[in-house]
Amino acid sequence: MRANRLLLLGCLLAMVALAPFALWAFLAAASDWRWESEAPHSAIEAMGSMAAICVSIVLLHRKREPGGETFFLLGMGFLGMGLLDGLHAVVPPGQRFVFFRSAANVVGGLGFALVWLPQLGKYLSTREPVVWVVGGVCALCGICAILFPEAVPEMVRNGEFAAAAVTMNVLAGVLFLAGGLRLGLGFYRTGRRELWLFSCIAVLFSLSGFAFRGSSLWDAEWWLWHVLRLGAYALVAWYLADRYRQVERELRDLAKFPSENPHPVLRAAADGTVVYANSAAGLLLRVLGCGVDDVLPAGWRKANAGAVRTGTERKMSVEQDGRTISFSGIPVRKAGYVNWHGRDVTEKRQATAERKRLIAELEAKNAELERFAYTISHDLKSPLITIQAFVGQLEQGVQRNDRQRVRADVARIRAAAEKMQQLLDELLELSRIGRVVRPPEAFPLADVAREAVDLLAGVIGQRGVRVEIVAELPVVFADRRGSLMVVQNLVENAVKFMGDQAEPQVEIGARPERDEDSRAVCYVRDNGMGIDRHYQQRIFQIFDQLDRQSDGTGMGLAMVRRIVEVQGGRVWVESEGHGHGCTFCFTLATKAEQDSPAKLQTQEMGP
Amino acid sequence: MTGEPLVILLVEDNPDHTELVMRGLREHRMANRIYHVSDGEAAQDYLFRRGEYADPQKSPRPNLILLDLRLPKVDGLEVLEEIKRSEHLRRIPVVILTTSDMEEDVAGAYGRHANSYLVKPVDFDKFTRLMDDLGFYWLAWNHSPWLSSVG
Numbered sequence: 072m073r074a075n076r077l078l079l080l081g082c083l084l085a086m087v088a089l090a091p092f093a094l095w096a097f098l099a100a101a102s103d104w105r106w107e108s109e110a111p112h113s114a115i116e117a118m119g120s121m122a123a124i125c126v127s128i129v130l131l132h133r134k135r136e137p138g139g140e141t142f143f144l145l146g147m148g149f150l151g152m153g154l155l156d157g158l159h160a161v162v163p164p165g166q167r168f169v170f171f172r173s174a175a176n177v178v179g180g181l182g183f184a185l186v187w188l189p190q191l192g193k194y195l196s197t198r199e200p201v202v203w204v205v206g207g208v209c210a211l212c213g214i215c216a217i218l219f220p221e222a223v224p225e226m227v228r229n230g231e232f233a234a235a236a237v238t239m240n241v242l243a244g245v246l247f248l249a250g251g252l253r254l255g256l257g258f259y260r261t262g263r264r265e266l267w268l269f270s271c272i273a274v275l276f277s278l279s280g281f282a283f284r285g286s287s288l289w290d291a292e293w294w295l296w297h298v299l300r301l302g303a304y305a306l307v308a309w310y311l312a313d314r315y316r317q318v319e320r321e322l323r324d325l326a327k328f329p330s331e332n333p334h335p336v337l338r339a340a341a342d343g344t345v346v347y348a349n350s351a352a353g354l355l356l357r358v359l360g361c362g363v364d365d366v367l368p369a370g371w372r373k374a375n376a377g378a379v380r381t382g383t384e385r386k387m388s389v390e391q392d393g394r395t396i397s398f399s400g401i402p403v404r405k406a407g408y409v410n411w412h413g414r415d416v417t418e419k420r421q422a423t424a425e426r427k428r429l430i431a432e433l434e435a436k437n438a439e440l441e442r443f444a445y446t447i448s449h450d451l452k453s454p455l456i457t458i459q460a461f462v463g464q465l466e467q468g469v470q471r472n473d474r475q476r477v478r479a480d481v482a483r484i485r486a487a488a489e490k491m492q493q494l495l496d497e498l499l500e501l502s503r504i505g506r507v508v509r510p511p512e513a514f515p516l517a518d519v520a521r522e523a524v525d526l527l528a529g530v531i532g533q534r535g536v537r538v539e540i541v542a543e544l545p546v547v548f549a550d551r552r553g554s555l556m557v558v559q560n561l562v563e564n565a566v567k568f569m570g571d572q573a574e575p576q577v578e579i580g581a582r583p584e585r586d587e588d589s590r591a592v593c594y595v596r597d598n599g600m601g602i603d604r605h606y607q608q609r610i611f612q613i614f615d616q617l618d619r620q621s622d623g624t625g626m627g628l629a630m631v632r633r634i635v636e637v638q639g640g641r642v643w644v645e646s647e648g649h650g651h652g653c654t655f656c657f658t659l660a661t662k663a664e665q666d667s668p669a670k671l672q673t674q675e676m677g678p
Numbered sequence: 679m680t681g682e683p684l685v686i687l688l689v690e691d692n693p694d695h696t697e698l699v700m701r702g703l704r705e706h707r708m709a710n711r712i713y714h715v716s717d718g719e720a721a722q723d724y725l726f727r728r729g730e731y732a733d734p735q736k737s738p739r740p741n742l743i744l745l746d747l748r749l750p751k752v753d754g755l756e757v758l759e760e761i762k763r764s765e766h767l768r769r770i771p772v773v774i775l776t777t778s779d780m781e782e783d784v785a786g787a788y789g790r791h792a793n794s795y796l797v798k799p800v801d802f803d804k805f806t807r808l809m810d811d812l813g814f815y816w817l818a819w820n821h822s823p824w825l826s827s828v829g
Contacts, residue, residue: 445778448778457698
């Protein structure tokens, strides 16, 4: 890389070094040659002027690039040189003719030499009027020289160039050489080929300036330095072509950017016409039912127009193949269109929904825990108060020797202690249900129903209840032991609250239709006391008993609910009210792939 | 003390606690008559003279209501709210007598204009003293504005 740079620089230096010999050889061969022809000369100068003005426009536009101050200064040089050369091309040979050429050379050389002062370049490049001042001064000088020919210094004397002309051109040659040197160094440092190119141009301009010294109008040397300048402008043309190709390539690559975007991007005009859509937006356009050059559907059109009108972002979203794509329309008001950027927010939405669900679940759990603490504080304290108080009463009874009361109080104490133990046992059981989830298995519900009835044979017989198990019960996929506890608890509950029913009956069955989660709806129906609508929610709460006279702790239904809900099911009671019997319903999964039970499996954490 | 019989309505679902309160009050001869109901609905029936309490003879206006909070059927706070909403009953002092010392319950009771909030002490001596003080305070020391106007 470095070697390459050195080679190119070497070429340049060789060009400078060999130039005097080449000039000497050339003059030796063609010293007597003269060609007095205005037209080709004017053509060369006019072309040069055009090329200089063109390249100055390109260079001045590059002032904001990194290192742009160099291009700005070169651009200024080319601008002045181009303007003055233009005048040089149109005036007939004479004082002004030579003056314009010399002045053009000095201005151009100045632009090149100033690249040694990048700080100044930076300063000037940020001042917008500088370009107009330089251009204006050059143009004004030209106009003045045309209007007042006598003010122009003497440039030609007796067919030879005067000292002023020679001085100006040699000075220009020095300035160009200085600029060329700096540009060459810049190329060596950065490796930017265009700097090398401008360095070559500077050297050619410089050589033409030096060659001016020995030349006179229309002789061989005079034509030689014009050819050198023509060569420099050929390089300028090369630069312009190269620059055009480079810009085009950059533009093409940049234009690919939205089409390579994996997210859909649309651009719509103010009236809602789609002017651009990348390939990722193809599916979206199919959903919206329009293509490029078509008008967006009404809702989108409205949002589009709103964005253009207010200059603020608008949001739209599209459902596509079960995914949600959210679009934000950013208006570019000056250009009068809206860029719609799409983003797949499916996961984000799902996460939000999941978070909401988890928060709700946590809140419910928290509320349950609070209720739990509440009931414990109340229901465990109750038997404790009984025990304590009756122990005190017992002492008094003993003192008074009231045997009957002592016996009664001891019975109360024992009952309270037993109740407390029962409460603690069931609390433990209840907490275990929440902690341990047994893996679900497929089993016929009928088996579990029969088992439950067998386990309760004692109380059922004692109360003379007729229990019927419906013939067609489904095969369910659930926690078998838990399900047995559910059926057992519900049947026991039904038997317990028969009231004064003369023909107590309990039926275990399942509804033919499934619920919305396609779970089996199982039920335990009785013709007992029934439950008022008012209490139908409360009964599933822990320790909540409608009737304190009944035995039990009020934990049975809480346990039922817990078991069913842990498996993702629901439990509820249906009753027409007091005296109409009631039906307890609960839902159980029937197929293995049917979500929760399998997913809910956890490791057993404790005894 | 006046010569009229003092009536206390005890709303308590736990039979043991009922027995304890009754013994406590009777031993100090604080009330001539204690009426007991064991759930919120029965308390409502008594106070509003419905159902089996429709006969005013069976449901004399109490001079004091001792009310538990967690009751079967209708919650104690609900009963309290209804008492305090009723033109006829709101002057009767209602003393909450419960096992719960949760802030929520205390605030809920006072928010519904309970006249006093007592937590049943687990300690027997304290329980006895509470019954003692309770009777004295509400039935002896306390001036009752309603005796002539209710019932």
